[in-house]
Amino acid sequence: MSMDGLSVTDCERCSALCESRSRIVNGVGPADADLVFVGEAPGANEDAEGEPFVGRSGDVLDAALRKAGLARADVRITNCVRCRPPDNRDPHVAELDNCREFLATELQRLDPSLVVTLGKVPSEHLLGRSLSVTEAAGETFDARVDEVACRVLVSVHPAATLYDRSQQETFERAVARAADLAGLGDGNSGQSRLGEF
Numbered sequence: 001m002s003m004d005g006l007s008v009t010d011c012e013r014c015s016a017l018c019e020s021r022s023r024i025v026n027g028v029g030p031a032d033a034d035l036v037f038v039g040e041a042p043g044a045n046e047d048a049e050g051e052p053f054v055g056r057s058g059d060v061l062d063a064a065l066r067k068a069g070l071a072r073a074d075v076r077i078t079n080c081v082r083c084r085p086p087d088n089r090d091p092h093v094a095e096l097d098n099c100r101e102f103l104a105t106e107l108q109r110l111d112p113s114l115v116v117t118l119g120k121v122p123s124e125h126l127l128g129r130s131l132s133v134t135e136a137a138g139e140t141f142d143a144r145v146d147e148v149a150c151r152v153l154v155s156v157h158p159a160a161t162l163y164d165r166s167q168q169e170t171f172e173r174a175v176a177r178a179a180d181l182a183g184l185g186d187g188n189s190g191q192s193r194l195g196e197f
Helices: 015-020 044-049 055-067 093-110 120-127 167-181
Strands: 002-004 007-010 035-039 076-079 114-118 140-145 148-155
Touching (some): 044 055, 055 167, 076 093, 093 140, 114 120, 114 167, 120 140, 120 148
Parallel strands (some): 035 076, 035 114
Antiparallel strands (some): 002 007, 140 148
16 A cells, blocks of 8 residues: 555555445545545545545535535545445445545644544544434534544535435534634635635
């Protein structure tokens, strides 16, 4: 395995993921981002395009960011696991553990004000305990990813809003709170910061 800056350039730790991926999907966004969103693993769209949270889930995330006064380019978006699991299954514990070093290195180099976990898998992985994401959405916790201390805000996964429309407000509220806690929110809930200039 090898890492160049924030990007993993080569890894063969998980044989099933190596077989199912077409590429390693690294995080995108500024190398000095104050706000980092962490999902579980790339899906088919992400594997095809080489970028986390594209497709319908990405559209939901982008819309919530805009509503909070942010653009996708203002934040960093990454995953716990950088290779697509077969059939879009959840990553196994061993796969999460194999990739944890990369996430810890990324967070250490970014040193963000806040990390937002998108869904159950990343929330439980980073916090090291089970929890109800719908109940904890919008709450913050102190966590350690290996030796890296970080403040984590739990959120439902953007895809949850596609299957259960009642989750949309929960998701948007969590993203807006994350923007405010990171000092990036504009307080207008929906108006881009560009409108201030």
